Amino acid sequence: MRAPKSFRLHIGIFGKRNTGKSSILNLLTSQEVSIVSEIAGTTTDPVEKLMELLPLGPVLFIDTAGIDDLGDLGEKRIAKTMAVFDRTDLGVIVTNFKDWDNFEQMIINEFTNRAIPFIIVFNKTDLYEENKELISKLNLSEIQFTKTSALKKTGLIELRKLLLESAPQDFIDGPSILADLVGPGEAAVLVVPIDKEAPKGRLILPQVQSIRDLLDNDSFSVVVKERELREVLARFNKPPKLVVTDSQAFLKVAADTPPEIPMTSFSILFARFQGDLNEMVRGAMAIDTLKTGDKVLIAEACTHHPIGEDIGTVKIPRWLTQYVGGKLLIDNLRGHDFPENISDYKIIIHCGACMWNRREMLSRILKARLAGVPITNYGLTIAYSLGIFERALQPFPAALEIYKTGI
Numbered sequence: 001m002r003a004p005k006s007f008r009l010h011i012g013i014f015g016k017r018n019t020g021k022s023s024i025l026n027l028l029t030s031q032e033v034s035i036v037s038e039i040a041g042t043t044t045d046p047v048e049k050l051m052e053l054l055p056l057g058p059v060l061f062i063d064t065a066g067i068d069d070l071g072d073l074g075e076k077r078i079a080k081t082m083a084v085f086d087r088t089d090l091g092v093i094v095t096n097f098k099d100w101d102n103f104e105q106m107i108i109n110e111f112t113n114r115a116i117p118f119i120i121v122f123n124k125t126d127l128y129e130e131n132k133e134l135i136s137k138l139n140l141s142e143i144q145f146t147k148t149s150a151l152k153k154t155g156l157i158e159l160r161k162l163l164l165e166s167a168p169q170d171f172i173d174g175p176s177i178l179a180d181l182v183g184p185g186e187a188a189v190l191v192v193p194i195d196k197e198a199p200k201g202r203l204i205l206p207q208v209q210s211i212r213d214l215l216d217n218d219s220f221s222v223v224v225k226e227r228e229l230r231e232v233l234a235r236f237n238k239p240p241k242l243v244v245t246d247s248q249a250f251l252k253v254a255a256d257t258p259p260e261i262p263m264t265s266f267s268i269l270f271a272r273f274q275g276d277l278n279e280m281v282r283g284a285m286a287i288d289t290l291k292t293g294d295k296v297l298i299a300e301a302c303t304h305h306p307i308g309e310d311i312g313t314v315k316i317p318r319w320l321t322q323y324v325g326g327k328l329l330i331d332n333l334r335g336h337d338f339p340e341n342i343s344d345y346k347i348i349i350h351c352g353a354c355m356w357n358r359r360e361m362l363s364r365i366l367k368a369r370l371a372g373v374p375i376t377n378y379g380l381t382i383a384y385s386l387g388i389f390e391r392a393l394q395p396f397p398a399a400l401e402i403y404k405t406g407i
């Protein structure tokens with residue numbers, strides 16, 4: 001499902017002519033969106049590009065003409081560039097360490113006057129040495145910056161990281177949990193096993209949030225234990241749009257839900273809501289590459305898991321070991337602290353992070369990407385190792401496509 005343009009984070013790219021604005025856009029999008037040339041003033045009208053920017057989600061990039069353009073034509077171009085400030089949610093100033101002058105200061109003023117968050121990209125680091133004085137000035141003003149060379153293709157992951165950190169919170173907040181899959185007037189069946197691990201007298205947060213999401217959307221929810229599912233489904237004269245189960249009852253629920261009714265787990269819904277489903281699907285596929293003796297990091301957001309202690313320390317290790325057919329070196333981690341060096345791990349398996357804001361989980365996903373370590377979550381891991389991955393991804397066509405094509 002495509003996010004409407006209005007919901008996308010608009011990232012405006014500004015700077016003087018020839019600083020490499022279009023080159024940076026092309027690198028971020030991995031496409032020749034904007035023409036690049038050594039002639040100053042190549043980009044004339046603003047160029048827009050819609051895309052999914054991992055891990056931020058849907059964004060609209062707007063590449064602009066150099067703000068230092070000359071002559072009559074230049075004036076018209078500058079006016080068009082100035083208009084872009086008004087639809088920018090996050091600003092990027094592309095410059096370099098040699099040519100910083102009043103124009104950059106003018107762009108900063110435009111952002112600060114409008115209270116638009118912005119970052120600075122010092123491009124062409126292959127040509128120009130760092131300007132220490134300028135760096136300490138920016139540090140003093142708490143202005144965020146990063147360094148790239150579009151020519152050498154360096155600094156891009158750091159740039160993405162800074163974009164994520166600087167994006168306004170509204171845009172970091174994820175899509176809905178499941179209401180977009182169900183629709184007003186439609187029903188979802190939520191399967192909640194009540195076993196000894198279920199907390200006494202209440203439901204856990206992902207279940208409660210899912211019910212609330214459906215209510216907000218004028219949808220219905222029917223909440224059942226796994227034993228009653230088959231009977232409840234038989235009572236619907238119009239089938240529900242979705243069945244969602246706790247991952248621990250996955251196999252039984254998959255068996256009892258007719259194939260034409262999409263089925264997934266709370267944890268997979270949260271991979272999307274709190275993180276990045278597509279990236280975590282890629283991560284789960286790395287389970288196939290695990291070998292005996294590989295290091296695996298299992299991370300939980302809570303220091304104390306309210307659902308029961310053993311999912312991360314017993315069940316997932318057991319499923320993984322069975323799948324791999326040999327012993328794995330598993331570290332368990334809890335809470336906000338994340339090790340600096342994670343590159344020894346062959347995979348990171350995370351909880352649904354239902355207690356966190358999305359930005360924190362996205363930062364973790366990015367750290368994993370930076371270290372080149374696949375990251376996935378509990379529900380996806382369970383579905384993968386139980387052989388029902390495709391079934392569990394049925395409600396998410398883009399993620400299913402990634403699984404089928406491996407891209």
Ligand SMILES: Nc1nc2c(ncn2[C@@H]2O[C@H](COP(=O)(O)OP(=O)(O)OP(=O)(O)O)[C@@H](O)[C@H]2O)c(=O)[nH]1
Nearest residue numbers: 017018019020021022023037041042043124150151
């Ligand atoms: N050496 C070096 N050259 C770069 C780098 N980035 C871009 N260039 C070159 O700089 C020139 C201008 O790049 P563009 O991406 O067109 O710059 P722009 O800011 O979009 O320019 P206008 O559209 O004219 O305002 C091109 O010749 C690029 O190949 C870099 O990191 N290092």
Ligand code: SF4
Nearest residue numbers: 301302351352354355
């Ligand atoms: S944040 Fe993680 S560990 Fe805590 S309840 Fe949610 S899924 Fe479980």
Ligand SMILES: [Mg+2]
Nearest residue numbers: 021022042043
């Ligand atoms: Mg350009």
